[in-house]
Amino acid sequence: MPQLVTVKVNRPDRRPIRVWVPVLPVVLVLFPVVVLVVLAAIVACVVFRIGVVRALGAAWRVISALRGARFDIEQGRLAVFVAIR
Amino acid sequence: MTEQRRDILDMLAAGKITAEEAEQLIAALERDHAPATASHDVRPKGKVRYLRVMVDATDNGEPSRVNVRVPLQLLRAGVRLAALVPPQALVKANASLSDSGVPIDLTQLKPEQLEALVEHLDDMTVEVDSPDATVRVFCE
Numbered sequence A: 001m002p003q004l005v006t007v008k009v010n011r012p013d014r015r016p017i018r019v020w021v022p023v024l025p026v027v028l029v030l031f032p033v034v035v036l037v038v039l040a041a042i043v044a045c046v047v048f049r050i051g052v053v054r055a056l057g058a059a060w061r062v063i064s065a066l067r068g069a070r071f072d073i074e075q076g077r078l079a080v081f082v083a084i085r
Numbered sequence B: 001m002t003e004q005r006r007d008i009l010d011m012l013a014a015g016k017i018t019a020e021e022a023e024q025l026i027a028a029l030e031r032d033h034a035p036a037t038a039s040h041d042v043r044p045k046g047k048v049r050y051l052r053v054m055v056d057a058t059d060n061g062e063p064s065r066v067n068v069r070v071p072l073q074l075l076r077a078g079v080r081l082a083a084l085v086p087p088q089a090l091v092k093a094n095a096s097l098s099d100s101g102v103p104i105d106l107t108q109l110k111p112e113q114l115e116a117l118v119e120h121l122d123d124m125t126v127e128v129d130s131p132d133a134t135v136r137v138f139c140e
Helices: A023-029 A031-047 A052-065 B003-013 B019-039 B072-082 B087-099 B111-119
Strands: A004-010 A017-022 A070-075 A078-084 B050-059 B062-071 B125-129 B133-139
Touching: A017 A023, A023 A031, A031 A052, A052 B072, B003 B019, B050 B072, B062 B072, B072 B111
Parallel strands: none
Antiparallel strands: A004 A017, A004 A078, A070 A078, A070 B062, B050 B062, B050 B133, B125 B133
């Protein structure tokens, strides 16, 4: 599971934004929201006749596999960098 | 040319074997050598972990750069997730794609085929050079 998400935004003539988001504490803080999202996903699976366990397993795989992803986009003096570790 | 292949061609030239026999022998030789050749690949299989997309371009005189690194594991997980899409949604997606001028039948795409595609991505390198942009897609 990803541990840290780093976001850096360099804007022309403005102070750069640098945010480090520790994933686990944020998930714990947002736990009620996470539970609601999971419940909604389960209902959607039942409505569309998709295996709940398979769907949740696949979603968990996607979240786990995010570790190592990096997006670095620059245009002129504007730059956005997102790294998931 | 390997020595064995040269021997086969010598035998064919000397009339000791027919062209058909020579063809069979060469085919057998290639079958025997195929696994050995694969193991001498420049990039060791299984070591490749990321798909990289790098774009260097110039938009209205301003340089722009895109550097994306996506774990191949994420692509595999995406394939498994895509396999859960219900058939009725695929039919609707097909209709929308067809309306947009992309006649692709998504119901014919099997998860195994997509997995095989992701599995063989490590052999792929795409490089596009144009006066305004350079695009490189490869695995590392």
